[in-house]
Every structure is written in C-alpha cells, then in structure tokens.
Amino acid sequence: MKRIIPIVVLTLLCISCADNERTSAAAPPGPADQVLITSAGASFPYPIYSKWFDQYHRMFPQININYQSIGSGGGIRQVMEGTVDFGASDGPMTDDQLKQAKIKILHFPTVLGAVVPVYNIPGVTQEINFTPEVLAGIFLGKITKWSDPELKKANPAVNLPDKNIVVIHRSDGSGTTYVWVDYLSKISPEWKSKVGVNTSVNWPVGLGGKNNEGVAGLVKQTPNSLGYVELIYAIQNKMSYGKVRNSEGTFVKADLASVTAAAAATVKTMPADFRVSITNSPGKDAYPISSFTWLLIPSKIQDQTKKKVIKDFLQWMLTDGQNMVEALSYAKLPKEVVAMEQKALASIE
Amino acid sequence: MITRRTRRKVTNFVMFTLTGVCTLVAVAVLFFILGYLLWQGGHALNWNFFTKLPVPVGETGGGFANAILGTAKLLLLAAVIGIPIGFLGGVYLAEFGGTTTSFIVRYTTDLLNGVPSIVIGIFAYAVVVVPMGHYSTFAGGIALGVMMIPVTVRSTEEFLRAVPNTLREGALALGATKWKSVATVVVPAALPGITTGILLALARVAGETAPLIFTAFGNAFWSPGWNQPTESLPYMIWKYATGPYEDWHQQAWAAGLVLLSLVLATNIAARFILRRQVGTNRG
C-alpha cells in the first residue's frame, strides 16, 4: 500500500507534465489567444472537413476548429441545443426542427456528394444499369432475384444469375440513407407512402451494416448482394457500382462531373436558405442520387471572436477551400451557388 | 473388464484434456487478435505515431499522440473515481454490511453492470455535460469511472469473502480492531484477486468507445487540462476503422495494438508493484 501512493503521484506528475509540454509546444508565441471552436455532424464530408480545418489551423495556428463526425442528426441536435458552435448535416433541417431551434439556423452548402448502388455478383464484371423502378422494387422487397425481367431489360448484355438479391442497408441513422431514401421517395410513390424519408427508416427488407464501411464490408463479403454507399467508399474499396437512369432517361455513372451537373441544373430554383434536394434533378448528364452537404451556422453568434473566425472560415471555404475538394472525390459547388452563399454570409450577426 | 478405477482414471484424463482445450481456445483467440493487429497495423507504428497529431487524409507523418495522452488521462480519472468507490464498496459488503443494505448494494451493483455503455454515455451527458455546457475529459472520466465500479465491487467482495475466517479471527485475537484487521490482514490476503478485478475493470473501460462519444467528444488537437474535449484511442479506432481509406484502417489497427500494449503495461506494472504472492493453496 505504501508504495502505491508515490507511484500514483508520479504517474499524475508525468501526465500533467506531458500535458503542459504539449500545450506549450502547440501554441506558438503569437499575439492572439487560442480560439477553440467545436462543431459536429455529418460523417460523409468528414475527410474534407478535417482537411480544411487542419489547413486553416496551419494558416492560423491560434484557431482550433474541432469537428467530430457524430452523424447528421447529432449535428442538427447539437447545434439546436447550442452545445456546439456550428453543425453539419447531409440532409437539411426540416421546418419543424427549425422552429424548435432556439435561434435561427442558416444552411451553407459546402461540397457535393453522391450515393451509389454497390453490388457483388460473382461472375459478373460488367457495369449494371439500374432504373429507378428497379431500385425501388428491390428495396421494397418486390424484386427479389437478379434475373428479374426488369433488370434483364435494362441490362440485355449482362448474364445475370438467377439468385436472390441480398439487400444491404444502413443500420445506423445517416445522411447517406437520407439521400438514398429521398431519391426513392421521389421516384416511387409506393416508397414514399410505405417507408418515407428520414435518416433512419423502417426497411422492408435487408440486412443492416453499421456505417458506410459496414455496408461496403457486408457487400464485399456477401455474394449476390446490393447496397448503397457514398461514392468515396465505393472508389476507395474498389467496388463495382452501377449506373442509374436519371430523369432525362440517360444511364449515368456517378463521378465528379455528373454530380456537379446535378447541382448546376438546380441553381435556377435554389431557395434563399439553400435547403434543397437535388436528387433526381433535371439535366441530361446529371447523376440522380447526388446531394449537397451543409454546415449549420447559427444566425446570431454571441462571441465576437468566434463569429469572425466562422465568417472568415466560410469565406475561405467558398474560395480556396473549394480547390481542395476534388482531390478527395468530392464535387465542387457550382459558381452560382458560391456567389449566393457569399452574399448570405452577411446574414450571420 | 473395465474396472471402476480405470474408468475414473480415463474420465480424469479426458476431462482435463477437454478443459485444456477450452483454455487453448481462449488463448488462441487472443493470439489471433494480437497477430491480426500486428500484421495489419504493425508497419503503421513509427515514432510519429506516438508524438504527432493526426493529419488529414492523404498526408503522411501523422500520429495518434493526442489520443494516447487522452486515453491515459481518461483512464486515470476513471481509476480515481472507480477504484475507491468500488473497493470500499466491496469492503463494506464483505466486512461491515448488514443483510438488507448489503443486498440492496449488491443488487444495484449488478444492475449498474448491465447498463449498455452507450446509455452510461447518455447519462453522463445529461448529468455532467449539459450542466457544464460543454464536453470535457472530466465528463468522459466520470462515465468510465461509473463503468468500472461494478466489476471492482464484485471482485473485491468475492475475494475478501474467500479469505478464511481463521485469518480474521487470528487478527482479532491478537487485539486488532475490526478495521485494522481488515486493512492489515484480510485485504492483503485477498489482494491478488482484488487487483485482478480492478485491472479487469480498467482494461474493459480502456476499450470503450460509446460512453465517450457524448462526453469526451473527441478533439483533433491537444486537449490541455481536464475541462476540454479530448481524443481517445478507442474513439480514434472507431473513426478510422470505419473510414474509407486503407491507410486509416491500418492506423486503426496500429492504435488497437497500442491500446492493448498500454493495458498490458499497466497490468504488468500493477502486478509488479503489488508483488503478487502466488497462491499456495493447490495440492
């Protein structure tokens, strides 16, 4: 027993020494105090956000923007409650949520992403075309085999096996799911009435994988499976993903160009608060399952330092920041949207 | 003719082989996990890993240094909260308790043990983060500390009970007061077991992610003091293992290896300090 106390004290001393040493090493002898900003939300844009905040920190070492990807819903909730300085979400806040929030929350789109149907069919190496009806049918549980006539019609050249489709969806609530079911609701009235749109839904069929990675993993492992993941995951995991027929009838494969095309087509009808869904958007090159992702900024920020930092960051994000996104497989914002957002920056008080 | 004696000898052999197989399974699982972690994450371990902050995707040279420090701080806090409550609670149950109070305490301890880690996180959020207004290492430490209590209490009580009454009576006969006999005779006799329990509890909370999501929150930078959000190894592992990039996955495995080594080191250190006396009860 006697030996324990000095050991514990020693450990405490070591840890606090390491603590202090780190802090003093991290904070250069600069003029301003450390500004700490907490934010939380969507996991889909986490790679680009972490890159942005890191880059910003390197440019301004006293600014620490700490972003944690706890999920779109979490981001919305935390910014509504005020426990974070700003939030992020793959799906815009609903009218109800905006009403519930203590102060008005502004939406600022940051990048564009896409959700793609990934599949694993042993023996099939060609790309598969999916029509909206087929996707809805599969996820509703009405189309059960790969050899279904609807699929065969869209893919005459592919030798689809007569096997059951193993549907894989997300088990955790997520913005990715939101985009996927938003699309399904638009193209399938049955989906809209039976299942609906939310970050979590009551899936008629299928197994649930946790996170994009979980779905990707399950699809890779399970023969004859079909799931949906963010484009980045499909690319990074080198998975086969199919083309989807857009509103103009073309089968489009998701890539940076087709996603930006989807956004560009909606620019004319962009609402002032930027809350818009661009799934199934018009435009012959548009990829139909694309989406903006937003930062949720409170319209009134009390702390003047934080307000300046956030506004400056947003300005940087819309200009220099945009040049960093394509390297990470995100699509840039269309110029018109950028211009609109720069004007909207003024409304942060 | 197979005599009864032969049959008993055969049973002896067979049963012990079976139990040996059970042990083998348990040990094999661990070696499998360790091997997998080493294989996948071994090469991601370098000096940078232990000293640098994480860097964004696509860049090299980053590390998990803030997560390592964060986990150390969180575990320290958890130990400070969990060990005294757990240990003294166990002492109460074994030595001082009346039947009704003991029953209630034991019962609630078991209940507490069954609460999912995420619910403890939600609880700590409601009780610590919301009143404080922000996330902090402190909140994370409290969540983990609460999780340590049941295992500590249980094992302390069981091992104190296992100490033969002859020891207690001997001490009392020599004129020691009850608390002195407990403190100087009974507890030391039970110490190896109690230490096992405490280390087991510590090991368990070292690997918990869910309670930290809403309390310690995570931090891309260093977290000075106890009052700010902090990164931690299990949280980083979760983030990186479920990310899209292959080198993130490798870093996650490497972090898992570091976490296990941290726990192993604590284990070894604790046992060395307490200089455990190997049980001499076996025939």
Add this chain to the structure above:
Amino acid sequence: MDSPSTVAGRMGARSRARAFRQRLQHGDQIAHLITLIFAATIIVITALLFYELYTSAAPTREKFGWRFLTGTTWDPVALDFGALPFIYGTLVTSALALIIGVPLGVGAAIFLAELAPLRLSAGLAFIIELLAAVPSVIYGLLAIFTLVPFLREYVTPLLGEIAGFIPLFQGVSYGVSLLAGGSILAIMILPFIISISREVLLAVPRDQREASLALGATRWETAWNVVVPYAKAGIIGSIFLALARALGETMAVTMVIGNDPRINLSLFAPGYSIAAVIANEFSEATSGIHISALIELGFVLFCITIVVNAAARLLILTTRRKALGA
C-alpha cells in the same frame, strides 16, 4: 466538550480503559461509516440513472404505454415504435453467449487452477485478461472479417444438416445473424469468467483438496466434486458479470447481428439488440419521440436486468437453503 483523553486522565485507570475501548469502537464505526458512504454512492448513482432514464422516456410511455413492449414495428419515419424484436434479440444473444461461454470459461478456469503448472497458469491467465481490453470495435471488425464468413461457409451449413429439424437451425444464413452475435459475445465474456473463476478456485483452501485426494479421489474428481462446489458462489458471481456485459454490449454486436428488427426463430437469421439499436440511432435521432423511444428501450433493458438478477438471486438463495438444510 473535553476530549475523551482529558476526561479519562481526570477519571482514573478503569475509565481510561473504557475511553480507549470507545475510541477503538469509533475507529471501527468510522470505517463502517466510510465504507457505507462509498457503497451508498453506488446506490445513488444507479438511482440517478434510473431517474434520468425514466423521465427521458416519459413521452414514449405517454404515447404507447404497454404497447411499446409488445409492438413489433420500429418505424422512425411514421414514429411507430415497438420493443419486442429488440428484447428478443438481446435475450437470445445473451443466452447464446452464456451457453457457449460458460462451459468454455469454467472449463478453462478449472484447467488453469487445478492442472496447469503455476507459472504457466499465471502467464496464461494474464494473457486472457488482456482479452478484456480489446476494444469492442476491434472485436466487431475482426468478427466481420473472420467469424461471419466462417459461420456462413462452414458452421451454419453443418448445423443445418445435423440439426435442421429444429426450427432454431433452419433457413439460409448470410453470416450476420443471431448466432454470430451470440458467438462474439461468448468470446467477449470469456476473460471475465476465466479470470475471476480461476482466482476463486485458487483461493479454495488447500486442506479441502488434500482431504479429497487422501480419500482416493482423482484430481478431476477433486476438482469437480470438491473445489468447484466450494467456489460456486464466486464462479456464479463471475457469470453474473459476464451476463451483464453480454446484455449491454454494443459495438461488436451491432456489427455482426444483421440489424434487422424482426423476430425470427432461427438462429441463422439476422436480429437486433437493444444496445445495438440505441448505439445506431441515438446520434442521428432528431425527433423528440424517437429519442425518447430509444431511451425507453434503455430503460426496458434496465428492467430486464432487474428481473434477470432477481431470478438468479432467488436461484442462489434456494440452492443455498437446500445445501444448508441437507
């Protein structure tokens, strides 16, 4: 007030002795008080937890009442919530974990305590304790890459052939299933059962073993018929701890159970557990009733733990009474 010592000094030898005894008793009482306070803290924390869960779950109770426990739909869009599939999944995976884990764990503990040479035993036990520190997430990931395919390719077809007439083992398996959930839980609870059981077995007094061996019993017979019953309370205690962990385990389970909120009799089918759904949906849930439903689920789990613990305690009480009465 004068301190006892000054009073005693004034009063003489006998009173001094009395005062000394008083101080001794105070020492004990202080110790009693201190340990009681710490033990009471546990009750306070648990009560606070109960209260928090209860009040946060209130909206769900108002909306659904008892229907919540029997409902089988979980629809965050239509805001229709029912807990039955999750209760089922939790109970099945935990039961499976115990069925697989307890024999393995107790068997290993017996081996380590009774047969293995002491150094080996200590070394192996040390290693097994490390298993407790493996993060839940890593268990989950490894299970996805190894356990799930293993079950899908080898175990379930085999089980289906041998025991396919039992509804438990029917149907197609994609690997992620109640069986996978139960198996990973079994592995995760092993360190608790093994470590604690081994220590308790080692603590059994030597003379018990020697007496049994002197009577001519084999080592196994000694272990099984003498040592284990003596250590029964401790072993059961470790099983409790293990069960509690199994009931509340979150991350690893959600990665392998399939996350399908449906009730299927077959172990090969996917399922869902309470802890898993809370972990999956809590961060994202935005509507008040959704959050409240998730917390209500946590509360339900809490109540299940209460019931399970009560039942097990009753079991112990009756066996103890029987043993004493015999």
